[in-house]
């Protein structure tokens with residue numbers, strides 16, 4: 001007998017709880033700056049025009065069916081995904097040192113990587129995973145679920161509201177040799193603070209010196225700078241430096257395929273004479289894990305993304321759609337900073353425009369976050385993160401006044 005009555009109540013997921021609370025709120029002025037999902041200037045979800053076009057093409061295909069995909073997913077999708085994040089001229093692709101599997105979005109890729117490492121990365125010795133503090137909250141439970149213990153490296157400086165670079169370096173320097181280091185490739189969630197290229201080079205030096213293993217999580221390529229190659233710079237630099245690493249790649253945001261769960265996992269091995277046979281063995285073990293977890297990944301989102309990634313005209317249109325999203329977010333950053341400065345809201349607000357990507361780490365305290373929710377029906381995560389795409393011409397004045405009221 002199971003005695004399910006012994007199962008304890010789990011806490012509600014903070015983010016999905018916030019989304020549900022927002023949906024329940026009937027106040028006409030309510031503002032959702034919670035979930036990291038793009039909204040247009042009317043606070044509506046935005047189906048990228050290029051995704052609509054790809055959808056029409058897909059539905060017009062008379063050979064379209066609902067057969068299983070291979071365990072590793074749609075090959076034209078994973079191949080195109082490698083080129084997108086590594087660069088078409090990547091030495092890792094040329095040397096066939098990378099293997100990729102289509103996953104259940106970014107979460108599935110982080111999980112598959114964590115599961116693989118828990119089984120094969122220095123299994124006989126103590127392994128520690130390091131996350132930035134703060135990080136995407138789901139990182140903790142994904143890695144704990146596969147039995148890997150974790151610590152954090154300081155990442156955000158409250159004083160400068162920028163990167164605590166010394167904190168990063170010192171902690172990685174003093175971490176046990178050969179730790180797994182989870183790094184946000186660009187548009188850090190939740191802080192919107194990224195290392196400069198010079199700082200990335202120093203971080204790579206420490207990771208090399210300590211024989212750490214880099215695990216990149218990229219969920220916002222194209223959102224940080226609006227330029228896909230630039231947003232992939234850190235990963236490409238590490239590859240140039242010859243690192244062996246993992247990459248979890250989400251297409252939720254940059255294709256707006258949130259609920260279709262389109263993503264990819266890449267394992268890159270270091271240059272060596274038997275790199276290709278290593279990658280083939282790694283691929284075989286990843287396939288066994290994927291088979292037991294999901295058997296094979298969902299087809300629709302990958303087909304849409306693959307059509308766009310593999311067609312130069314659609315790709316160019318996608319880049320324009322990306323600029324529409326990243327451009328509107330930047331406009332909202334400028335507008336919000338200006339409004340808060342005009343209101344004389346206590347504190348400085350340059351970090352709203354200094355930070356990049358989808359989120360702003362406002363600096364609001366937990367009680368101010370609760371206050372802005374109770375008084376003004378504004379929904380942001382309790383760490384003070386706001387998803388800039390939740391703001392628009394119609395609500396930004398109201399939002400700025402709500403923050404001003406909570407902070408004063």
Ligand SMILES: Cc1ncc(COP(=O)(O)O)c(CN[C@](O)(C(=O)O)[C@@H](O)C(=O)O)c1O
Pocket residue numbers: 015034035036037104105106107108136138184189217218219250251252258263
């Ligand atoms: C750093 C990071 N990595 C991976 C993911 C997973 O994304 P998916 O599985 O949908 O591809 C997110 C999404 N994080 C959120 O945008 C966020 O609001 O933080 C939200 O979708 C979430 O799941 O929490 C993320 O921010």
